[in-house]
Each structure stands twice: as structure tokens, then as C-alpha cells.
Amino acid sequence: MNYVANPIAIAIFLSFVGFVLGMSFYFARKAKSAAGYFAAGGTIHWFVNGIAFAGDYLSAASFLGICGMIATMGYDGFLYSIGYLAGWIVALFVVAEPMKRLGKYTFTDALDSKFNSKGIQLMAAISTLAVSIFYLIPQMVGAGSLITPLLGLPQWIGVVMVGAIVITIVATAGMTSTTYVQFLKGGLLIIFSTVLSIAVLNKGLSTEPREQTFSPRIVPAATADIKAEVVSEKSGQTFVKLEEEGLFTWWIKQDDMLEETQFITKTAAGETLYNGAPKADNRFKSVGLVAKLPDGQTKTGPVGVFKYFATVQGSEIIRYPKGRIAKIEDSGDHVEIFCPAIAKGEDLMVPGQKFKIKDGIGKLNFISLMLALFFGTASLPHILIRYYTVPSQRDARKSTIVAIGSIGFFYVLTLFMGLGAMTLGVIDVGDGNMSAPLLAKAFSSVLFAIISAIAFATVLGTVSGLIVAASGAVAHDLMDNFMNIKMTDQSKVKAGKIAAFGVGIIAIILGILFQGMNVSFLVGWAFAVAASANLPSIIMLLFWKKTTAKGIAWSIGVGMVSALAIILSSPDMYAQFGFKGTPFHSLNQPGIVSIPLSFITLVIVSLMTQKDNEGLKDID
């Protein structure tokens, strides 16, 4: 799609980012000590911390990724909402208070509180770094996706911008500024998502396409002036080229009829054309349309919550699934064709579009994902460190409940925003991640500007939190504890800031490499790595007295390496980077293998090293 920068959007966006940076510099004064930098001095109010939890958690994955996946895949996107929220139950009931009681600044502190083990310090710090970096990738991809429609700039500039701003934020102020940025952003995100959801219900559903929405024409093949005919090797579909008003268009041939498509042509001369014309001509349109409403209606008008769902279930919707993208060659030109497909609403409103749960491996991937989401939240380092920013265990619990309430409310809204994008024709066929902000644009450009600025701040805040967690792992866990480098309080903060810079640069590079993947799907991987590496050791440390330091260190290592190995050799990774050959296995979600493996490793190694625990005091 062609995006033109909107001055109002730019003004609102820049004001917001300026405000966030100003706040960051203001709080820099409070972050002179290590306790201030890494844990905001343990002085944050529980309500502020609760909303900041929501700000941390409702990252690009939630706002951009889930809404985008619901818009393009239906209910399967909502599975992430359910799983992400369910994970908080583990955090609240099992992890929150013990973590607060055991820790100082980092999750490694908590794990190591009983043992003072070099092995735990090293493995937990590496796992914190690995999870933080995996979680950073989708945030950066999301940032890039946002910048293009907002400022009309290429994706990679967005990634570099976020990286630079966040490094500035983190390098100046640490956890205090990160907390207040998250509080502000979390609150605004929930308020404006509510506004957007009400707007969707108020608009209702209609079979009339918007002017900017692509509505495929269907014409008889017999009357068309066909210039070329190509059969796709992969799908076996026949595509024909027609000439209209001096431009070529591509159509799918089905029996005696032709159905119009959208397509991107990379010509032999190196030019890229959108629906046969340069991008600036705006011929390439957004997609998503209701083909048929129940009972022959053409428009519902404003509807209530349940009526909205029931109507979508009874409708037929034109989608552009990734599986229906065809790639053909035509006289030296490479043509990528986006083919429309009509889906029944009742099929889109149950699991099964993204996760093919009807076949064996699909079932396994689905269960594996739901397992990783359930156990991943309580193992995310940037979430765990937030327990150290409040004064007491009671505050840790209360802030978790504020988080569950606000995050849960937001996740219910993702359904309306995602389905709204699906039915109101706002989806960018090349990048579903932008569905929620583009939905806002369909209502008002000011709302779009505000939503985009919040979404950008969402990325800023989450990336800041992750970088603080990662820098804590380097400066506190690795340098101070593991390597025994004696540092003053100030030099420790300095080391953390240098580490933040390094992690920021890595995040920028990875953000550019993973462009185009659904951000929620990427976050699913981060959850799987976190759940596999960290959760078994947290749970067993708290509930199994025979757990030893070596058991924990091995469990983290095996969980992390097995999860990463399965992800890196997965069919999705092959598809993303165009690797040749057949993947080693069919599993895209590692949790079902790597989480039990990590538990088993901990039990076996602990049983083998029981002598190490002699003389150690049990944790409370």
C-alpha cells in the first residue's frame, strides 16, 4: 500500500515521543544508584506498577500482532489473547510473592538466593539475554511496520528510530522512567482501544466496500481481451492477464469466469509496480470485506456485543490468506498475486485457520503454543523485574491484579478491533501487523495519529523494559556476580548502560532481518524460550526441596537450547528465510517438547547431585 505522511499524525507523534523523552531525562536524576537504575528504588505505587505491568505486557505483539492476526486469520489470533492472559494466573498464584521475597534486582538473584552458584548465575543471565533478545525482535518489527504509514518512511528507518530513542531512554534513566512511560502508555492504550472498539460496534457490518477497499470484480472469460495465460506451478491455478486503460491486470480463471486480484510486479528492468502502476498512483488497495450478511441484509447499523459476534458468524467474508499468494513469471517479470478467498464466518470464529488443528502436527503445534503462553508470562525477565519496583509483597500482589484486570479488558477488545479490521476493509495485504492503526484511520486521521503514537510508545516502553532486563543480566548477574568484577554503584550503572547500548544495536539488526512476520507469532517463540528455560527452575526451586544448583543450571541450559534449536530448524524459519531443503521436523512451537525436557533435566541432575545441598538452608 502507498502511505502518505499526515502532518497531524506527525505532530501528535513527535509531541508524544518528545514528552516521553522529557520524562526520561527528568527521572534520570533519580537513577544514580544501582537500586534506582535497575529497580526504581522499590518505591513505585502498586497501582502505577500494575498499569505499568499492562504497559510492559501489552507490547507490539498484543496491539499490533493479535489484532493483525485476528484480522487476517480470525479466532486463532484471539488464542494469543487467551493464552497471554492465562499466563498471569501462573504469575499471580505461583510466582509473584516468592519472587518478590527472594530477589533483589533480577530473576537470577531469586533463583540463586539459596545457592550462590556460578552455574546458575551464568545460565540464568544467558537465558535472560536470550529471552529478552527474542522478545525484542517482534517489538522492532512492529516499530518498523508502524513508521511506514505514519511518517511515510521505509520499515528499516522505523527500526533504527526505535532503537536510537530507546537506547537514549534506557541509557539516561533506567527503571523509573521506564515505569512511568509504561504507566502512561498502558493507560492510554486501554482508553483508546475502548474508543476504537465502541466505534466498530457503532459502525456495525456492511457489504458495501469503502472507497479505499479493494472489491474484486468478476467478469465472463469469453468477453475479456486476454493478453496472456499462466498456470501456477504450485497451486495449479490459471491466471490471465488483461489490459485496461493502458494498464495490465491479473485475474484468476475459474471455469468460465475471471476474478480480479491484486498483484505486485517486479519487472525485468527492476521496477516495482502495484496493480500494474507505480506505488504513488494508489491503485493497490486495502482488503477485507463482508461478502454476505445473514438474512440477506446489506447493512446492520450499530450493534451490541453479542449481536456483533453472531452476525460475523453468520456472514461470509472475503480474505486474502497467505496460503493463496501465487508467484508466477511473465516475460521476465516476477508477479506476486494476492488471491481472494471467501470464508464462512462460522469457520473464522473458531480455532483452525492459522493452526491446522485437524491434522496431527497441527494439534501438537496448537497444544504446544497454549502451553508456552500459559507458562511463559511468569518466566519473562522484563515482567519478573517489575516485582522489585514496589515496596512490599502485598503491593506486588495488588499490582499483579491491577495488571490482570486491565490486560484482560484490553484482550477482550482485541476481538472487536481485529474483526473490525477484517470486515471494514482496512488490512494491508502485505503486512497484517498494521490492522489496528489502519482501523483507526478508517474512522478519523486524528484517532489514527493518537493510536499510532501510542503504539509506537508501546514499542518504546516494552523495548526499554527488555533492555533494562538484559543490561541487568550483563552488569549485575554476569559482571558483578559471575565474574566477580568489583564495581562501585556508579560503575555498575555505567556497565548496565553500555550493555543497554549493545543489546539495542543487536535488536535493531534483528528487527530489520525479521521484517514481515506477524509480531504475535514471534512473541509466541519468546514465550516458548522463556517457559522452557526459566519456568521449570522457578517452580521447582519454590516447590521441590531436593532442587540443586546444578539441577537449575542444567535445566535452564537444556530448556533454552532445545527451544531455540526447535525454533531455528522449524518449517516457519525455513519459510521466512527461504532455506532450501526439507525442515528436520514439522513442529513450529517448541514448548511441548522443551518444557517437559527442562523439568526432567532438573529432576535427574538434582537427584544426581543431592550432596551439593548438604548444609544449605531451605528457602522460606
Add this chain to the structure above:
Amino acid sequence: MLHEPAAKVEKDAASDWKAKLGIKLFWLYCIVYMGFVGIAVFATETMKKPVLAGTNLAIIYGMGLIIFAIILGLIYNHLCTKKEDELNAKAEEAE
């Protein structure tokens, strides 16, 4: 320096009681969550059935899981706060 928590940790006489309650509520939620995953995987067609005002089971169960988490959280907080006040007051008296 740096070897104590960022915020001073108070003594808590209710921590064992809270941990046990937490585990019970965790298992309760876990069963309801597994029910959802089980139906989605092994009885997908059941998810299509309308159960409330024409809305299907998938949506109602999914939203229900979110609302259930919030309700359980509130119950847990209420019970924990009550018990903390009670047990910690007793512990102070004993000291």
C-alpha cells in the same frame, strides 16, 4: 552494598497459607484452561455451537477464561489480605 533487596522485605506470617491457596486456585484455573484446549483440539465443531445470544462457544469460553482470571485474582487478593492482617497481627502480639 547491593546484597539486599531493592526494597526491604517484611516478615510475613501468612506466606505459607497464601502459597497453598495460590496453588489450589492455579489448579482450578488450569483445569478450566485445559478444558478449552481439549475442546478446541478434539471437538472443534463443538466450538461452533451458539451458547449465548447467538454467540458461539469459542468466543464465550475464550472471553470467559479472561473474565474468570480477573475474578479469581480478586478473590485471591481479598482472601490473602484478610489472612495477612489476621496472622501478622497475631505474630506481632506474640512478639
